[in-house]
Amino acid sequence: MQIPRSLAVLVVSFAAVAAWLLAATPDMTTVQVLRGEMAPATPTASGDLPTRPSADTPWRPLDQQRLAGWRGPYWLRWRAAAPAAPDEGDRALRVSLRGASRLYWNGRALAGNGVVGRTAGEERPGRIDIVRALPPSAAGATDELLVLASSQHRNLRLRNADAVAIVAPPELLYGRVMRPWLIAAFATGALAAACLYFLAVQRGRPRMRGARLLLALCAVGLALPIVEAWRPLMGYAYPWHAPRLLMLLALHVAAAMLLPAYLARHFDVAVPVAARVVYLATLMAAAAFLPGFDTRSAAVLLLSLLASAGVLLRVRDAPEERTPLLALSLAGVLALAVARGAFLDGPYFLLLAVLMGFLLLRHAAQLRALDRHNATLREERAQLSLQLLQRGIHPHWLMNTLTCLQELIEQAPPRASRLVESLAEQFDRLRDSSTRPSVPLEDELALCRNHLDIVALASDQPLSLEVEADDTRLSLPPGILHAQIENALTHAGAGACAQHPFRLRVHRQNHRWTLELRSARGSAPHRGRGTGTRYIEASLATAYPDGWRFVQGVDGADWCGRIELTCAS
Amino acid sequence: MRILIVEDEPLVRQRLLRLSAELAGARARFDAVADLEAAGDRLQRSVYDGLLLDLNLEGEDGFELLRRAVAGRYHCVVVSAHRERALQAFEHGVLDFVPKPFSRERLGQALERLLDAGRYRSGQARYLGIWRAHGTALVELADVVWIRADGDYSQLRLRDGRDELHDKSLAGLIGVLPPDFVRCHRSYLVNLRHIRSLHAGSGSRYWLVLSDGAELAVGRAYVAALRRELGLE
Numbered sequence: 001m002q003i004p005r006s007l008a009v010l011v012v013s014f015a016a017v018a019a020w021l022l023a024a025t026p027d028m029t030t031v032q033v034l035r036g037e038m039a040p041a042t043p044t045a046s047g048d049l050p051t052r053p054s055a056d057t058p059w060r061p062l063d064q065q066r067l068a069g070w071r072g073p074y075w076l077r078w079r080a081a082a083p084a085a086p087d088e089g090d091r092a093l094r095v096s097l098r099g100a101s102r103l104y105w106n107g108r109a110l111a112g113n114g115v116v117g118r119t120a121g122e123e124r125p126g127r128i129d130i131v132r133a134l135p136p137s138a139a140g141a142t143d144e145l146l147v148l149a150s151s152q153h154r155n156l157r158l159r160n161a162d163a164v165a166i167v168a169p170p171e172l173l174y175g176r177v178m179r180p181w182l183i184a185a186f187a188t189g190a191l192a193a194a195c196l197y198f199l200a201v202q203r204g205r206p207r208m209r210g211a212r213l214l215l216a217l218c219a220v221g222l223a224l225p226i227v228e229a230w231r232p233l234m235g236y237a238y239p240w241h242a243p244r245l246l247m248l249l250a251l252h253v254a255a256a257m258l259l260p261a262y263l264a265r266h267f268d269v270a271v272p273v274a275a276r277v278v279y280l281a282t283l284m285a286a287a288a289f290l291p292g293f294d295t296r297s298a299a300v301l302l303l304s305l306l307a308s309a310g311v312l313l314r315v316r317d318a319p320e321e322r323t324p325l326l327a328l329s330l331a332g333v334l335a336l337a338v339a340r341g342a343f344l345d346g347p348y349f350l351l352l353a354v355l356m357g358f359l360l361l362r363h364a365a366q367l368r369a370l371d372r373h374n375a376t377l378r379e380e381r382a383q384l385s386l387q388l389l390q391r392g393i394h395p396h397w398l399m400n401t402l403t404c405l406q407e408l409i410e411q412a413p414p415r416a417s418r419l420v421e422s423l424a425e426q427f428d429r430l431r432d433s434s435t436r437p438s439v440p441l442e443d444e445l446a447l448c449r450n451h452l453d454i455v456a457l458a459s460d461q462p463l464s465l466e467v468e469a470d471d472t473r474l475s476l477p478p479g480i481l482h483a484q485i486e487n488a489l490t491h492a493g494a495g496a497c498a499q500h501p502f503r504l505r506v507h508r509q510n511h512r513w514t515l516e517l518r519s520a521r522g523s524a525p526h527r528g529r530g531t532g533t534r535y536i537e538a539s540l541a542t543a544y545p546d547g548w549r550f551v552q553g554v555d556g557a558d559w560c561g562r563i564e565l566t567c568a569s
Numbered sequence: 570m571r572i573l574i575v576e577d578e579p580l581v582r583q584r585l586l587r588l589s590a591e592l593a594g595a596r597a598r599f600d601a602v603a604d605l606e607a608a609g610d611r612l613q614r615s616v617y618d619g620l621l622l623d624l625n626l627e628g629e630d631g632f633e634l635l636r637r638a639v640a641g642r643y644h645c646v647v648v649s650a651h652r653e654r655a656l657q658a659f660e661h662g663v664l665d666f667v668p669k670p671f672s673r674e675r676l677g678q679a680l681e682r683l684l685d686a687g688r689y690r691s692g693q694a695r696y697l698g699i700w701r702a703h704g705t706a707l708v709e710l711a712d713v714v715w716i717r718a719d720g721d722y723s724q725l726r727l728r729d730g731r732d733e734l735h736d737k738s739l740a741g742l743i744g745v746l747p748p749d750f751v752r753c754h755r756s757y758l759v760n761l762r763h764i765r766s767l768h769a770g771s772g773s774r775y776w777l778v779l780s781d782g783a784e785l786a787v788g789r790a791y792v793a794a795l796r797r798e799l800g801l802e
Binding site: 398399403404405406460490494 | 670
């Protein structure tokens with residue numbers, strides 16, 4: 001079953017990534033990337049900003065790393081061969097520049113972007129990406145874009161200026177930029193729906209293991225595309241660029257911490273503290289010291305996917321969950337290694353969305369399964385309560401006791417009165433116990449002693465229960481010691497039990513409890529396979545689904561019932 | 570008449586002894602034991618005519634005990650808290666079933682039946698227990714064709730031609746057998762279900778032809794009653 005599921009998640013994520021890449025890759029035959037040069041701008045003699053570069057301007061090829069340090073004012077010049085025919089069609093210009101700018105296309109001023117200034121006070125920051133419609137060019141000439149720019153509001157030194165100018169058909173620059181983000185929006189919507197569904201299913205229930213981490217991962221997964229899409233869809237003034245990159249890196253780091261942590265918690269994989277510290281240190285070092293935000297993000301994501309795969313490889317069970325997640329993680333690692341840059345933005349988010357969606361739906365399915373299990377447990381508990389009551393007023397025992405009472409009324413009225421009181425107390429305790437899933441050990445012992453009182457009065461033989469306990473802070477399903485005592489009295493007889501007192505030893509070691517009840521051996525051949533045993537086993541299975549053991553049998557001169565429980569209390 | 574009480578609860582045992590002695594007076598003597606092993610000893614050492622038996626003795630299956638009890642020559646009255654199994658007890662051939670807690674009157678009725686078993690004719694037994702070397706076997710009464718007095722015992726003829734010997738006398742069995750079994754002779758009870766026809770011969774002699782083709786003589790004193798049972802009048 002896990003192979004089709006793994007294939008399904010891989011196919012969904014590959015399909016989403018392929019659709020993204022298809023929509024995001026422009027038709028390069030229609031796109032013209034301009035060659036750039038740069039030079040500092042010298043103020044005029046009056047101190048104003050120049051309107052044209054002087055003849056002796058020291059142009060040099062555009063160096064993105066050097067430009068990243070310039071604050072300005074400075075000149076940028078991009079050139080390209082003009083189209084062969086003037087009627088080739090409408091063209092538009094897109095300039096990405098972290099600065100305010102004035103633009104001149106073949107000597108004609110275009111609409112500016114912010115206000116260029118010699119100081120931060122003079123400058124009004126421009127938007128990071130601008131698109132301008134271009135006037136027709138002269139046939140066969142060279143197109144020239146001249147930009148006077150300043151970047152006085154750079155609040156963080158970035159490694160690369162990423163200044164680019166491209167000429168392309170207007171529909172490409174205005175419209176097609178939206179298309180890949182429609183896919184991302186669809187994935188975001190699906191992830192949000194899965195998240196809401198999970199929250200709805202989770203509501204009113206005890207939290208499942210790792211639910212908080214999963215929800216935090218969800219929040220990161222939803223924030224990522226919003227921050228990513230901020231630039232292409234909404235745009236912003238260039239001083240926001242560095243904070244946006246920091247936000248993205250922080251989100252990547254958060255996802256890198258949360259994903260392996262969630263997987264380890266969810267699958268109950270013990271990760272040594274040293275390994276956690278090393279992982280976090282490596283993550284922080286990659287985020288802080290690697291050159292460039294893209295490199296940092298890629299390294300962080302690669303680390304997180306490798307760590308997740310490492311955790312998943314240590315999972316021994318739950319293959320139906322583990323295998324699809326492992327396949328996705330390894331696919332992500334492969335994609336990051338092969339196409340780092342192409343995978344960083346939308347595709348990584350799409351992979352994360354598929355992974356998160358799968359996790360949320362699996363988690364919700366587990367909650368539903370838990371619901372069904374709880375409903376079964378409630379039903380079992382109701383049946384056990386009924387059984388407890390039925391056992392307490394078992395006709396055979398009750399009728400025998402009432403017959404004894406009849407005789408006592410005629411023979412020894414004071415004893416008869418005590419027997420009535422003990423019977424009333426027994427029924428009261430049983431009624432109380434049957435409404436509760438568990439009772440303190442002390443209450444269970446009181447019920448047992450009460451039962452022994454009744455039998456002792458009816459049989460005129462002393463019956464006692466000796467308890468040796470190093471800890472009595474234990475809760476038990478009601479009636480399980482009572483059932484053992486009742487069995488011993490039925491099978492061994494009150495006479496044998498009077499000569500051989502009941503002995504209970506309660507021992508606790510860490511979270512493991514042992515309750516050993518010894519009684520008279522008796523001679524009945526079928527002992528240990530009746531309704532009492534079934535009741536005890538059903539009660540323990542309901543209360544401690546995976547942490548109980550009940551064995552009973554002959555041990556020397558005793559009949560010994562041994563209950564072992566694993567519980568947190 | 571000697572009656573043995575088998576009851577493990579001391580107070581109930583005391584009550585049975587006390588009330589039985591009062592109710593039966595000089596007509597019967599009572600002994601009481603707490604378990605079946607002691608009961609076995611008593612039954613071997615003395616001749617008892619009746620048994621007042623508790624079905625659940627220290628965890629042993631009551632019906633295992635019952636089979637052994639009803640296979641004996643004495644009649645058995647069950648005194649038990651297992652009311653829901655009364656019908657089953659009757660099917661195993663008990664004379665009466667007294668549910669606990671019991672009143673003096675109800676115990677009196679059961680004792681009357683026990684003291685005069687032959688007079689009562691409303692048995693509901695479906696099986697008879699037969700002593701065997703390795704235990705007790707059950708014979709379904711529907712498979713019994715006729716029962717013949719054999720001294721203090723009874724011989725049972727089964728449909729498949731086998732014979733079984735029961736410890737109870739013919740008179741003793743009458744008290745527990747269902748109405749299907751009627752006397753056709755001083756020494757015979759016949760199962761009405763297995764009668765094919767009734768024939769009259771010379772000299773007012775009658776005989777029955779049974780389902781297996783065998784013939785069974787009918788005593789003159791029993792002809793009229795047998796004709797009534799067969800719906801011939």
